[in-house]
Amino acid sequence: MQHAEASAAVSPKDRFVTVYGRKPVLEALGDPDLAVDKVVLADTARGPAAREILDAAARRGVPVRRASAHRVKVLAGNGRHDQGVLADVVAPRMRPLAAALDGRRPPRTVLLLDGITTPANLGMILRTATAAGIGGVVVPRHGVASIDPLVVKASAGVAFHAPVLRAATAEDAAEALRRAGYPLLAMDAGADQTLFTARLPEPVAFVLGGETAGVSPGVRRHVTGRVAIPMAGGVESLNVAGAAAVLCFELVRRRIGG
CATH class of the missing domain: 3.40.1280.10 (SPOUT methyltransferase, trefoil knot domain)
Known part of the structure; x- marks a missing residue:
């Protein structure tokens, strides 16, 4: 049990709240009271919507990682509403x-x-x-x-x-x-x-x-x-x-x- 819990301690699910979708990610990046660890953007994401996310992340100094659209869905845990982007928000009391x-x-x-x-x-x-x-x-x-x-x-x-x-x-x-x-x-x-x-x-x-x-x-x-x-x-x-x-x-x- 202790070994299992120790392994879980380093899990992102024990450190972050993951938000997905363009609007929630932009809201997280726009909130100065939230610390965003990283953004993961599908490598198929292009155009004004992707540029808005990239610019918002750059303003906050948040790293953006590119991944396949399938990988983003897996990380988000949601197959319909991720819109090709997610952000890991630091949850300080988790x-x-x-x-x-x-x-x-x-x-x-x-x-x-x-x-x-x-x-x-x-x-x-x-x-x-x-x-x-x-x-x-x-x-x-x-x-x-x-x-x-x-x-x-x-x-x-x-x-x-x-x-x-x-x-x-x-x-x-x-x-x-x-x-x-x-x-x-x-x-x-x-x-x-x-x-x-x-x-x-x-x-x-x-x-x-x-x-x-x-x-x-x-x-x-x-x-x-x-x-x-x-x-x-x-x-x-x-x-x-x-x-x-x-x-x-x-x-x-x-x-x-x-």
Whole structure:
């Protein structure tokens, strides 16, 4: 596990948010608050659109690499909307989960995302968690939506600066958190105790399950407790992004965070 995480630490997916498409790339290059590591431009890209990107990169001193159109699609992870260009934007608070847990000040509060595949939900969760001062949001490399331009848009740009922690899968992350001494509390509408009355330990990790399947079996076996958000009016549950918002600001109210 440690060897695998050490290898993952040098992965670009643990260091950058990759945006693709002409407009998102130009927006990233035009934002002085963002550090762009590099631009990758398809070798077939020519004309005014390509020139605009090349000029914008030159103004920022950002290197531009040429690659085949197929390679750009592979790197972008999107076969339809890359438009032959991508940019790797430095995410200063993104790091491997293992590095965060082994650091001098491990996060006191962690959200573990398990099977959340809707970009809008991921973006809103990242925005809310950052605003609430949550210590880390585990966004696994597999089984959860990629942090792409749709997620960046849903987060209103906060995804670039969110405290994202990377792991291979949600199950790997759950195991690592438990080994590090974190109780895992699953947000579950059927739980007997509510978020507002439960005793919440520190440190603590909360599991937010997917939009349809909820918490996966592999993660569920590491869960140590469950908490619910009380519902009225015949409403069964909240959207996962709404539930995350309630959770995050209950932690703010209790002054649990960071």
